[in-house]
Structure formats: structure tokens, C-alpha cells
Amino acid sequence: MGPVSSAAAPAGSQGLRGLPRLLRGADLRRLLVVRLLSQSGDGAFQLGLAGLLLFSPERAPTPLAVVGLLALVLLPYTLVGPLVGTLLDRWRRRSVLVGAGALRAAAVLGTALLVGSGAAAPGSAGEVLLVPAVLVVLSVNRLVLAALGAGLPAVVAGRDLVLASSVVPTVGTLALALGAGVGTGLRLVVGAGPTAQGATDALVLALAAALVGASCLAALRLPPDALGGGRTDAATRGAAGPHRAGRRAVEAVRELRDGLRHLAARPAAARAVAALGASRVAYGVLVVLVVVLTRTRLAPLDDPDAALALTGLVLGAVSVGVAVAVATTPSGAARAGARRWGTGCLVLAASAAAALPVALPVGPAAVAALVVGGALLGAGGQGLKICVDAVVLRSVGGAHRGRVVAVHDAVFNGSFVLGALAAAGVLPAGPSDAAVAALLLPLAAVLLAAALLLVRSPDVT
Structure with missing residues (x-):
């Protein structure tokens, strides 16, 4: 799944x-x-x-x-x-x-x-x-x-x-x-x-x-x-072999295309998945930024273990944010609605992305800024994901659910890599404060645009 x-x-x-x-x-x-x-x-x-x-x-x-x-x-x-x-x-x-x-x-x-x-x-x-x-x-x-x-x-x-x-x-x-x-x-x-x-x-x-x-x-x-x-029906018995495997691959591609069409015909679900894609882009940017900063600026170049420990600290803060989102989102979204709660999560993530360029140049506070920013992005991203799942599952028919899951899976992982590629294209090996700001401020704008897209999407009953 x-x-x-x-x-x-x-x-x-x-x-x-x-x-x-x-x-x-x-x-x-x-x-x-x-x-x-x-x-x-x-x-x-x-x-x-x-x-x-x-x-x-x-x-x-x-x-x-x-x-x-x-x-x-x-x-x-x-x-x-x-x-x-x-x-x-x-x-x-x-x-x-x-x-x-x-x-x-x-x-x-x-x-x-x-x-x-x-x-x-x-x-x-x-x-x-x-x-x-x-x-x-x-x-x-x-x-x-x-x-x-x-x-x-x-x-x-x-x-x-x-x-x-x-x-x-x-x-x-x-x-x-x-x-x-x-x-x-x-x-x-x-x-x-x-x-x-x-x-x-x-x-x-x-x-x-x-x-x-x-x-x-x-x-x-x-x-x-x-x-x-472990199905044993006639359609699946004796289905081994390379020809059957090839047909399965073709069927999977066809189902992925059908899932995309089904999703596109449901604006609320499509906008929710697009918003989740934006948050995953942010997480891809964060991972590359953290690794590069800890390895080239925040720890000695000849001490990779110190850089690894700092990276683990920030990603651990992301996990704490995820746990907080799981504890708060079900009840919060029940009161405010999945669409509005998800919008708030995007605004939270955008605020963290916009604040990081201000805090990072402040010497010792840089690590603390990355830890807090990571926790906020983790909370916002996971809270949004739970809300997006709610919108998608209520919008999509059961007969197409598996195909939409495949589309969701591709967006979830592909957007992460897209964010990482964007970070790699902007950041030099030893990024300056200006390079970090040039990456994070547009990212904050993208997250706010996704929040606007989500809040204006139709409600799902």
C-alpha cells in the first residue's frame, strides 16, 4: 500500500x-x-x-x-x-x-x-x-x-x-x-x-x-x-512466466494512466495531491540543505561524524514533528475540516521556510534554526498528508482506489526528488547565506500558493 x-x-x-x-x-x-x-x-x-x-x-x-x-x-x-x-x-x-x-x-x-x-x-x-x-x-x-x-x-x-x-x-x-x-x-x-x-x-x-x-x-x-x-481463481492460476510478467507491467502502466484521469476528474482530490506534492518538494529541499550545510559549514570538513550527528539531530526533529502531527491532526481536522487543517499545515511549513534564511546566518543559532525548522516542516508535512489522504479517500471511488494510490505514490516520491534536484541546482558545495535565501524564499512562496490552491478547492462530503 x-x-x-x-x-x-x-x-x-x-x-x-x-x-x-x-x-x-x-x-x-x-x-x-x-x-x-x-x-x-x-x-x-x-x-x-x-x-x-x-x-x-x-x-x-x-x-x-x-x-x-x-x-x-x-x-x-x-x-x-x-x-x-x-x-x-x-x-x-x-x-x-x-x-x-x-x-x-x-x-x-x-x-x-x-x-x-x-x-x-x-x-x-x-x-x-x-x-x-x-x-x-x-x-x-x-x-x-x-x-x-x-x-x-x-x-x-x-x-x-x-x-x-x-x-x-x-x-x-x-x-x-x-x-x-x-x-x-x-x-x-x-x-x-x-x-x-x-x-x-x-x-x-x-x-x-x-x-x-x-x-x-x-x-x-x-x-x-x-x-x-493468495488468490487461487482461474484468472490467476498458472500465470507465471516472462510473458505474464510483461503483461502485468503493461497493465500497471495502463492502470496508472487511468488513475491519473480519475484523479483529474475530481478537483478536490487533485488539488489535495498537488498540495502534498508541494510539501514533499519542501522536504526534498530540506534534506539536501541540511546535509550540505552540516557537511560544509556547521561542522569541520575533516570531521564527517560531527556532520552526520548534526544531520541526524535535524532529521530526528522532523520525526518529532511527525509524531506531533499524528497526535493533533485527527481531532484538529475533525473540528476544522480536513481541507482547512491541511491549509494551516502548509502555512506553517511556508513560515518555517521563510524564517530559516533569517536565522541561519546567526552563528550558533544556525543549528537550532535547522532543528526548529525541521520539526515545523515535519509537523506540517505529516498533518497535510493525513488530511490529503482523507480528501482523496472520500473523493475516489473504490473501483479506482488502487490506481489512484499508484499516482499518489509517484507524486509522493517524485516530488521529493524534484525538490532535491532544485536544491542541487541552486546550492554550491559551500552555500552562502544568499544562496540559501535564493532557495528557501521561493520555496515558501510555492507552499503558500499550494495553501491557496487547497483552501479554494471544493469541500468533499
Whole structure:
């Protein structure tokens, strides 16, 4: 399941008051454990990649290098996402969690061995093996995340699905941040000087492999049919082979096009998705800006670990903002309406983007400004996402929901990369205050324009 979730429907929601009742479900608790372990492993893996490719003494921390890593991480999500739905209907989703998780753990461990052996050192012949290894890990991970999302309605009562769809993916996001934080701590404790760089990165990647492997074992505690899937009808039996795979790819492209048309015919949903795209552009800009500033201005050039710690601090603040949004948005949107609450979230994010150029030049206050700005952008972005999900799910017919999810997924990830590319195009390797302002002030204007677009969209009943 993509970013669209029934986190939605804040109207009529009980907020977080129904959480104790929700957690009484044994299979939901088991699914939560799988998600926590799996996404903690994702966080450690992505931290290991960042440490290897962006925060090593041997590699230049250019904006384009940041964009390259982000594109590598998000490419599988954008390209593989539309193809996984039919697979999840054919296979038992619990089997997907076990089998795909085991494959992912093996690929992560292989990457760790590649790095630890020195074969992936800059300029070495083995460095080119990193890209396919990472693509395998992240492509399989897209299938795992989709299985986790698609299996959620099977373990939650209908009245609790809205709450579960809001809380469970957010718990996964926080687990991602936790995994990255543990990886950062491990890196700082072990040390990552020039002589220990490969060993330290390999250790972080090995931690990721252990967490992902543990998620497979946790998935085995679920009953085989607990998450649904595994169709056996005549239309799906005997459907293996490259020709069938090719037809599925063509069908996925066709469904993506149909979803786009269906969305375009519903102005409220289309404007909501466009507004979410604007907020994701802002987040892409923030990530590149934070990495470049911490690596070139806020920490010594010869101390990449200090830069990594500062980057983790800011992205941790983003996670805190996400948690605040999850706690406040369901009840807030129920009172104000999803459209108005989402508009307020965009105004909050625009204010943070406009204030950063003023605060960043003030010496020691620069880090505090990035932390506060990150928290505000995290809160605004997640609050908007919940509201957009509400508008989209109430606007789109059930027969087209999967196709619209694929469009939403593409906008969600593609806009992030677009923002990163915009930042790379504006920021030099050591950005001046003027360069930062030239990036963030137009971004604030884009967010305000998105807020105006959203507030003027029609209400959805």
C-alpha cells in the first residue's frame, strides 16, 4: 500500500482514545513488531549508505551527491510501486513478509560484506556492485512495505481502521528514525576515522541485516492466512512466466494512466495531491540543505561524524514533528475540516521556510534554526498528508482506489526528488547565506500558493 492510507477520515475519528482497544488485537501487535523491526532495519541501512556515500572523508559532499543517493533510494519506490499490487493479490502477504524479508536480509548482509572487505572503496572495481545491491534491497523493501499496508485491514476491525492506518505507518516512520539513530550512535561509539571507515559502515549495515532478519522471524508468528492474499481463481492460476510478467507491467502502466484521469476528474482530490506534492518538494529541499550545510559549514570538513550527528539531530526533529502531527491532526481536522487543517499545515511549513534564511546566518543559532525548522516542516508535512489522504479517500471511488494510490505514490516520491534536484541546482558545495535565501524564499512562496490552491478547492462530503 502506498502513501495513501485511511489515515484519513479524521472526521468522526476518535483520535488516539481508541488506541488501547486497537492494541488488544494479537495479530495487529504481531504485525506492529514486524514493521518496527523491518523499518528500524531500513533506517540503519539508509544511515549506513549515507555514512558510506556522503559522510566519508574520501567523498566530496556535493549537492549532486546527495541527490544521487536520494534518487537511488527512491527509484525503486517510484518504479516498483505500481507493480506490486497484483503480486500481493496472488501471494499470501504473510509469505511475502517472510520470503521477501529473507531475501532483503541476505542482500543487506551481502552489501555489508562488500563494504567490510574494502571491495566498495572509492575508485575500486567493486564499487559498481553497490548500485545493484542497493536496488535489490530497496526494491524488495517496497514489496514488504506494501504487504504490511495491504495486510492491515485483515487484522483490524472496521471501526478501528482509520485509527490503525494513521498510527501504524507513523510508528514505522519513527522506527526508521530510531534505526538511523542507533546506527549513528554505533558509528560514533566505534569511530569512523579514515582507517576504520569501511569496518564501521559494514558494522552499521550488519546491524541493518540483523534487524531485517529478525522481522522475518517475527512474521513467522503470524498465522499463514492472517494478512490475506493468495488468490487461487482461474484468472490467476498458472500465470507465471516472462510473458505474464510483461503483461502485468503493461497493465500497471495502463492502470496508472487511468488513475491519473480519475484523479483529474475530481478537483478536490487533485488539488489535495498537488498540495502534498508541494510539501514533499519542501522536504526534498530540506534534506539536501541540511546535509550540505552540516557537511560544509556547521561542522569541520575533516570531521564527517560531527556532520552526520548534526544531520541526524535535524532529521530526528522532523520525526518529532511527525509524531506531533499524528497526535493533533485527527481531532484538529475533525473540528476544522480536513481541507482547512491541511491549509494551516502548509502555512506553517511556508513560515518555517521563510524564517530559516533569517536565522541561519546567526552563528550558533544556525543549528537550532535547522532543528526548529525541521520539526515545523515535519509537523506540517505529516498533518497535510493525513488530511490529503482523507480528501482523496472520500473523493475516489473504490473501483479506482488502487490506481489512484499508484499516482499518489509517484507524486509522493517524485516530488521529493524534484525538490532535491532544485536544491542541487541552486546550492554550491559551500552555500552562502544568499544562496540559501535564493532557495528557501521561493520555496515558501510555492507552499503558500499550494495553501491557496487547497483552501479554494471544493469541500468533499
